[in-house]
Amino acid sequence: MSTVMTEQPQVLPDPAPGDPRRAMVALARVEAVRLLRHPVTIAGILLFVGPELYGWLSGGANRYPVLQDEDRSKQFLALLALGGAALIAANLAALRAHRHATTVLYDTFVLPQPWRTGAFLLSVVPFGLLVAVLVAVRIGLLAAVPGAAGRPNPYELAAYPAAVLLLGAAGVLLARLVRAVIVAPLLLLVLAVVTVAGLLPSTPAAARLRWLLPIAMDEPPMPLPVDLMSRPAGWHLAYVVGLIVLVAAAALAVTGARGRRLVAAGAAGLSITVLAGSAQFFPTSDAVRTAQATAAERPAEMQSCQRIDQVTYCAFDDFAPWVGGWDAVVRGVLRRVPEAQARQPLAVRQRISTADRAANGLVVTAEEQAAAAAAWRRVDADAGTPNAVTVGTRWGDGESEIGFAGLVAYEVVARAGGPAGGQVCGARGVLVGWLAGQATPKATDGLREVDANSWGGVPFGEWQFPVALSVPDREMAVALALLKRPADEVAELVRRSWAELSAAGTPTERAGELFGVAVAPLPPEEERTVCEA
Template sequence: MTTATARPAPPAAAAADGGPHGPRARAVLALARAETRELARHPVVLVFFAVYVAATAWQIYSGHTGWHELTGREGMADHPALQDADRAAQSGGLLLGLALFVCVDRAVLRSLRRGTDEQFGVLVMEPWRRTLAHALSVVPFALLTALVVAARFTSDALEPGAVGHGSLAELSVAPLVTLLGGVAGVLLARLVPSVHAAPLVVVGVLLAGLFLTTATGGAHWKRWLSPVVTESGADPFPSDLVGRPAAWHALYLAGLAVLLLGAALLRSGGRSTGVAALTVLALAATATGITGQSQGPSAALRAARAEVSAHPETVERCTARGATTYCALPEWTGRTEVWARTTDRVRALAGGTAATRPLTVRQRVEARYGLDDDPSYDPSTVPGTVTVGTRWGGNRVPEYAVGLASVLVAGDEHAGSELCDGRVVTVLWLALGGVSDPLASLRDVRIDDSIEGGAVVLTPTGNLLMSAGQTDVVRTLLGRPHAEVASAVRGHWKELTTPGTSTARVAELLHVPGIGHGKDTDSCER
């Protein structure tokens, strides 16, 4: 057997062949395509990507069919805020990036595992070009990630109740992280030629991230060194108050990916002027991105957040619909129609003057404590004012209905939050008596997700205590014909809404047997 050995081309020939469309460039692209096919067949990449696509498809499907209520999303995808939706798809890129990190590392080390490194030494293609080909093999996966992200965001944007504006920089994070993971795997293989290094590095990075988060308390600058920073917990902010350094972070990720590529090429012998210049430029871009994203919210942003939190009326737009005035933040003005449907339903069950009493539904957002803070709103003492948040759908709807009903019964939110007598029954029946599945809605507004015993009932501005006796009365009323109960409520409205009326008396007025004057009848006796 004879082995043909190709002599390296002279410098002039190499320069001629090394152009962007020369034979060597085509060879690099051909090798990159081959490596992409190998990665696509790798079980880890295949499984991770299939799960990612399937999970995204399920999220899109559930958001359009109502199955979100069965999957823990509480129906809040019915009316997505696009300034939150753009970063909701970022975590998938991190999982794919980790999978590619491990699999690309193994692909680069394939020749080492199979003992064919010596054969590569006689090839015309230099080691740094093979390194470049391995890095380019990750690009199609980054593009596929971008398509998945675009599909998910487009689905949210096409929802009839969608509000706000997305950010291209936020949407670019997932594909950039996917690319970064693959390039990091190439560099690791060139630095540490061992197939065991990548899994150990993954575990080490995860543990180090957990340790640093605990040790530094999640400092802003350190958090943004992480590839993905989702920041969730708060209700959606107006788009202009989100204040995330998304563009700087995208620059940081892109610069870091190119920097790692440059380091891998230099390690592989690609010490040309072009590679050196690319590496230096990437280092500058990475440093610039880190500097930009390390700055916390500006004084102007903090002031704007405080203003909209404390005085939403200064920026809201108000619209009158009958006896109710709806005041919404500018991006949410289109939502007054769905608020009005719930408001009209609750009002229609009330007696006396409650059905026609002037009300103001005011939207509120707590933006002073950042995007991670779980918001809480103090009950308003202004008569006839009802709070609605920036999140809508699922459990938020019956919670708003309970808050509205408490204002109709007690006069204002503060008084409504202190109800503990038989008026609690009136409030719960007003809020839930007109829905298609009242018992399910009762379960949704109670923290323990039950319809038996005492519990805490959620409203937008606090909680109501509900005793076991009150639960029995409400459950009985919700199981009866709607028109029958509505007639009795209107007929006894004055007494049902009088302070001090006991639950036993309410049960008597509404013909619910078996509720006496014993312990735990009223929630204030608990």
């Protein structure tokens, strides 16, 4: 018998086949933790949360937030701080093997490159969720404030995490395209510049192009009631989601991923991006435009009114929580005037402006302004609230309180309806200035702030409205001097000399005489202001 020796190559039993999907998730988990712990991420979160937190802790936060504005007010900051952090941290993570020269080693590992890229893409998701939580907590806190107005748009809120996911995915794609860490910060810089430049459009058509950016910033003339909003936030969110899918699919394809599902995802991303991107440019619906026009011209049709003592407050439903704040200012003015004046009926009506005059380059002549103010008075009279004092849709800061207090004071003094931007001179100007300035502590601060930032006189009222007034510096100097005295003492003099002080023809010198305050001499003829109101 012969024995034959053969030699076969060693074929070892196959180890349990790996599961790339589970490995991808495990890798994504590790990368997500590293991304959240990354100094850039922490700095981004602090930058986003810090100022807000400081405002709440220091008491400087606005206690009358408009939720449909607040929902997007931090989008640019989020893009820079949080999106930027996602972009840079994800880019650094995806470049880590290259940066630390571990590619030679990593090339021999089981998990294929596309799955690793998938893990880097997934690792941004927890950061996106954290951002969603931060945004939800912020808006929740704002909504819990008693003076909160309106309601947030979920699409606008979702834009925050969407921007983070988009920039995180872009960071991964960049790493797969360019092996240089400087590219991601450069992209962020370009994005920031382009986003800010989007605020300075040359034409309204060019302004629409800002909607092709991850976030679309705009500066509406003033907050609008929710039902009058025309931002295509839903379409924009869909557009950003489409971009996320597209960028993620591109990152996977660049690293060698192939297959029907990837092609389908890429095609879906592209379709959503194109469709939703185009849909953003659909004109505002006729219904919304009609509603905006009605709200601007005949607000009474869309408002509810409530009466507190002799004062009637009419507001858009979103802003009803502000009536208490307005009433505090009104009471602050009325408590210093003679009882007979204080008991007279008074109306306050909220108004909006949808025309962004500054952005559209519109110049309004004095005649047009007077005509608009007269039209408002007619509408108010028809609505049963003649000579209603105008209040806007911003509230809670010194500037808005002093603006409103000035208009209330003027109505109490003159009983003539809203003035069309005229100068209130003489004793009447002194009286209006003092009554407004002492109305509330915030109004006092607001008056000092406005006085410091204005020239020639102190304006009262929103500049977008045809109804406004200003008190010249000469009269305001007397009013400011009176504000330094005890209010009760001044109020006593005001009540005693009300008829004379509130009369249109009483000169400033007479007011100075009554209050015992020196009045500056009249400026030369050519420098004098024209007193209209």
